[in-house]
Amino acid sequence: xxxxxxxxxxxxxxxxxxxxxxxxxxxxxxxxxxxxxxxxxxxxxxxxxxxxxxxxxxxxxxxxxxxxxxxxxxxxxxxxxxxxxxxxxxxxxxxxxxxxxxxxxxxxxxxxxxxxxxxxxxxxxxxxxxxxxxxxxxxxxxxxxxxxxxxxxxxxxxxxxxxxxxxxxxxxxxxxxxxxxxxxxxxxxxxxxxxxxxxxxxxxxxxxxxxxxxxxxxxxxxxxxxxxxxxxxxxxxxxxxxxxxxxxxxxxxxxxxxxxxxxxxxxxxxxxxxxxxxxxxxxxxxxxxxxxxxxxxxxxxxxxxxxxxxxxxxxxxxxxxxxxxxxxxxxxxxxxxxxxxxxxxxxxxxxxxxxxxxxxxxxxxxxxxxxxxxxxxxxxxxxxxxxxxxxxxxxxxxxxxxxxxxxxxxxxxxxxxxxxxxxx
Amino acid sequence: xxxxxxxxxxxxxxxxxxxxxxxxxxxxxxxxxxxxxxxxxxxxxxxxxxxxxxxxxxxxxxxxxxxxxxxxxxxxxxxxxxxxxxxxxxxxxxxxxxxxxxxxxxxxxxxxxxxxxxxxxxxxxxxxxxxxxxxxxxxxxxxxxxxxxxxxxxxxxxxxxxxxxxxxxxxxxxxxxxxxxxxxxxxxxxxxxxxxxxxxxxxxxxxxxxxxxxxxxxxxxxxxxxxxxxxxxxxxxxxxxxxxxxxxxxxxxxxxxxxxxxxxxxxxxxxxxxxxxxxxxxxxxxxxxxxxxxxxxxxxxxxxxxxxxxxxxxxxxxxxxxxxxxxxxxxxxxxxxx
Numbered sequence: 213x214x215x216x217x218x219x220x221x222x223x224x225x226x227x228x229x230x231x232x233x234x235x236x237x238x239x240x241x242x243x244x245x246x247x248x249x250x251x252x253x254x255x256x257x258x259x260x261x262x263x264x265x266x267x268x269x270x271x272x273x274x275x276x277x278x279x280x281x282x283x284x285x286x287x288x289x290x291x292x293x294x295x296x297x298x299x300x301x302x303x304x305x306x307x308x309x310x311x312x313x314x315x316x317x318x319x320x321x322x323x324x325x326x327x328x329x330x331x332x333x334x335x336x337x338x339x340x341x342x343x344x345x346x347x348x349x350x351x352x353x354x355x356x357x358x359x360x361x362x363x364x365x366x367x368x369x370x371x372x373x374x375x376x377x378x379x380x381x382x383x384x385x386x387x388x389x390x391x392x393x394x395x396x397x398x399x400x401x402x403x404x405x406x407x408x409x410x411x412x413x414x415x416x417x418x419x420x421x422x423x424x425x426x427x428x429x430x431x432x433x434x435x436x437x438x439x440x441x442x443x444x445x446x447x448x449x450x451x452x453x454x455x456x457x458x459x460x461x462x463x464x465x466x467x468x469x470x471x472x473x474x475x476x477x478x479x480x481x482x483x484x485x486x487x488x489x490x491x492x493x494x495x496x497x498x499x500x501x502x503x504x505x506x507x508x509x510x511x512x513x514x515x516x517x518x519x520x521x522x523x524x525x526x527x528x529x530x531x532x533x534x535x536x537x538x539x540x541x542x543x544x545x546x547x548x549x550x551x552x553x554x555x556x557x558x559x560x561x562x563x564x565x566x567x568x569x570x571x572x573x574x575x576x577x578x579x580x581x582x583x584x585x586x587x588x589x590x591x592x593x594x595x596x597x598x599x600x601x602x603x604x605x606x607x608x609x610x611x612x613x614x615x616x617x618x619x620x621x622x623x624x625x626x627x628x629x630x631x632x633x634x635x636x
Numbered sequence: 637x638x639x640x641x642x643x644x645x646x647x648x649x650x651x652x653x654x655x656x657x658x659x660x661x662x663x664x665x666x667x668x669x670x671x672x673x674x675x676x677x678x679x680x681x682x683x684x685x686x687x688x689x690x691x692x693x694x695x696x697x698x699x700x701x702x703x704x705x706x707x708x709x710x711x712x713x714x715x716x717x718x719x720x721x722x723x724x725x726x727x728x729x730x731x732x733x734x735x736x737x738x739x740x741x742x743x744x745x746x747x748x749x750x751x752x753x754x755x756x757x758x759x760x761x762x763x764x765x766x767x768x769x770x771x772x773x774x775x776x777x778x779x780x781x782x783x784x785x786x787x788x789x790x791x792x793x794x795x796x797x798x799x800x801x802x803x804x805x806x807x808x809x810x811x812x813x814x815x816x817x818x819x820x821x822x823x824x825x826x827x828x829x830x831x832x833x834x835x836x837x838x839x840x841x842x843x844x845x846x847x848x849x850x851x852x853x854x855x856x857x858x859x860x861x862x863x864x865x866x867x868x869x870x871x872x873x874x875x876x877x878x879x880x881x882x883x884x885x886x887x888x889x890x891x892x893x894x895x896x897x898x899x900x901x902x903x904x905x906x907x908x909x910x911x912x913x914x915x916x917x918x919x920x921x922x923x924x925x926x927x928x929x930x931x932x933x934x935x936x937x938x939x940x941x942x943x944x945x946x947x948x949x950x951x952x953x954x955x956x957x958x959x960x961x962x963x964x965x966x967x968x969x970x971x972x973x974x
Binding site: 322323324327328331332335336349352353354355356357360361415416 | 674675676679683788789790791793794795797806807881882883885887888
């Protein structure tokens with residue numbers, strides 16, 4: 213039940229506030245017990261001095277993300293950034309004087325496991341809000357136990373295919389409109405690439421993203437030569453490459469994901485597509501994804517995301533510094549494609565919303581304020597929820613990968629301020 | 637097994653089974669009342685009772701009819717998909733209609749399997765049936781994983797809540813008592829069945845199938861009947877699972893869950909009906925409480941495997957074998973010898 217080991221990382225996140233660490237540690241510990249319903253009414257009541265009553269009554273944030281399984285690299289990055297966000301909120305005195313406390317449940321990249329574990333957050337920990345889910349299938353699986361059955365607020369942090377307009381579910385990652393509306397006109401008008409190929413993995417995100425991208429391509433005078441879907445683990449793309457190579461395609465808009473994307477990018481590079489003037493673009497590619505393939509195969513790849521480590525924004529640079537200081541040499545980088553930026557944004561927006569309700573944690577009240585919450589600074593710059601739309605306006609960056617020897621980085625080509633999500 | 641008045645002269649061994657049954661029922665009834673403040677434990681308990689139905693259905697196959705069925709999850713899973721799809725596409729989830737339908741689906745599917753595996757011209761071996769059902773479950777899992785209409789690899793989520801009239805069953809005490817009542821009905825039904833003349837034939841088959849055949853019994857028909865009833869129970873279990881979890885996926889159709897049902901049964905004690913229920917309770921609660929600890933969690937499947945090996949090697953009669961004598965476990969029919 214209340215396994216102290218399991219809670220340890222959560223305590224660590226909130227207990228490292230500068231003053232009185234030992235006492236706070238104790239308070240956190242006892243509140244963990246209280247939260248689990250063991251000694252509620254005792255610890256919360258008379259045992260603690262009034263002054264610190266709020267510390268014993270923290271705001272509970274549930275994090276449901278993929279700590280194990282194929283999506284684990286992204287999930288661990290999300291968990292790390294969530295801990296950083298909680299630590300920053302607590303160091304700044306909490307939300308309206310109340311500390312936040314994190315509870316982690318592993319969704320294990322498996323919806324069947326996830327629906328059970330998410331229930332623990334709702335029913336056992338009785339968290340006030342849940343952040344997490346990375347793939348769209350995970351979001352669809354856990355939103356029901358959280359939002360409908362669990363009557364809990366849910367924040368989904370990842371870039372995705374759009375069309376999620378569920379009440380009490382807020383999306384803090386970029387939508388197809390935010391990712392395509394700048395990138396595609398740039399590819400067509402500035403680079404002069406008009407003939408698009410859309411090789412894709414066969415699941416819901418590429419299907420819906422491509423539907424949107426195709427509209428933008430055609431509206432800008434481009435054409436889609438082919439749009440094809442492959443099994444996620446396909447490793448052999450010679451037929452696709454042949455179609456691309458025979459000169460009919462000058463831009464590959466890729467939505468193949470790991471593990472299929474590594475062989476695809478390799479075979480595309482070896483076909484000489486880029487050397488002959490072709491352009492590859494992929495909207496989920498972040499710093500982490502560049503490491504899937506050797507640097508030379510990534511050179512010249514275009515991406516469009518809400519954050520890159522090279523963005524010219526003082527807060528983003530400082531945040532990256534704090535992240536890297538807290539997790540030196542971590543293999544889970546702070547990147548946009550891993551949903552980490554959406555996670556940070558989501559937690560901070562929640563803090564703003566609760567401040568606006570003056571500490572009322574009721575779902576309806578918080579949702580009403582979350583609906584119009586704003587951040588003046590965050591990863592990639594400010595962001596604000598579009599009222600009534602469950603999605604956020606945020607800065608988007610168009611970037612091109614540059615390979616120098618064996619290392620890669622993104623050159624920011626342009627920044628688009630406060631792009632509208634165009635959803636719901 | 638009702639207690640008959642016995643003469644004081646005969647020394648009768650203490651009967652444990654009725655006691656265990658009564659204690660289990662009492663615990664099950666009072667459990668949610670005691671733990672009202674712990675909804676997650678009530679959810680866990682409901683889940684366990686639903687899986688216990690699956691375990692009972694497997695016990696009916698293996699413990700009583702000698703059918704090593706790795707297909708119980710197939711009947712479970714297809715029924716769970718059926719109710720999820722009916723909820724999604726027809727917006728209908730009245731338990732008075734969908735639960736019987738789920739049982740009918742389980743029954744029909746298991747009859748289909750029985751037709752091919754049990755009712756062929758030759759007498760099937762245990763291995764033949766085991767591999768046949770295993771193949772069926774595996775094929776179904778693969779098929780469903782690639783089928784967009786049923787959600788492919790993602791499964792079906794946001795299953796419509798089960799309704800009775802306009803009342804909706806969310807996870808909690810009411811769902812728990814509904815499942816408990818159904819489990820009790822199924823248990824009593826199965827107990828009556830295996831202690832009836834029909835059960836006597838099954839017991840005879842277990843002892844010596846050929847001799848029974850020579851006596852004129854069409855043993856395969858008896859097996860197929862038991863298998864079909866078990867299929868219907870698995871279907872009921874699957875439907876309740878989908879409604880309770882609000883989710884079903886390809887994993888619920890495959891050999892993984894089928895093997896888990898085998899585990900529950902062997903661990904608790906096959907051929908006792910109550911044993912598999914206790915096995916489910918034991919395995920699922922241990923796994924729940926251990927899952928809090930990251931280190932144990934990693935090795936949990938290994939531990940489970942080792943535990944099962946130990947039980948099978950040293951206590952083939954399972955947990956129940958610790959308390960209950962072989963004679964009582966196997967049971968007796970007709971009059972007790974003086």
